[in-house]
Amino acid sequence: MRNAFCGWYFKCQSPEHTLAVIPAFHSGGGSIQLITDAGAWKFGRGRICYGRK
Secondary structure, eight states: OTTOEEEOOEEEEOSSOEEEEEEEEETTEEEEEEEESSEEEEEETTEEEEEEO
């Protein structure tokens, strides 16, 4: 199975805040991505990545 991907997108939103959670399984392993108003974080394959908006 080359370049396979299976993921979900969960979003919770209020007038003041937003939170999105994206768990995924792909050919290289798995990951979880969290997205908020303050930034984005990706956890997976032994790495933690952070990106500010």
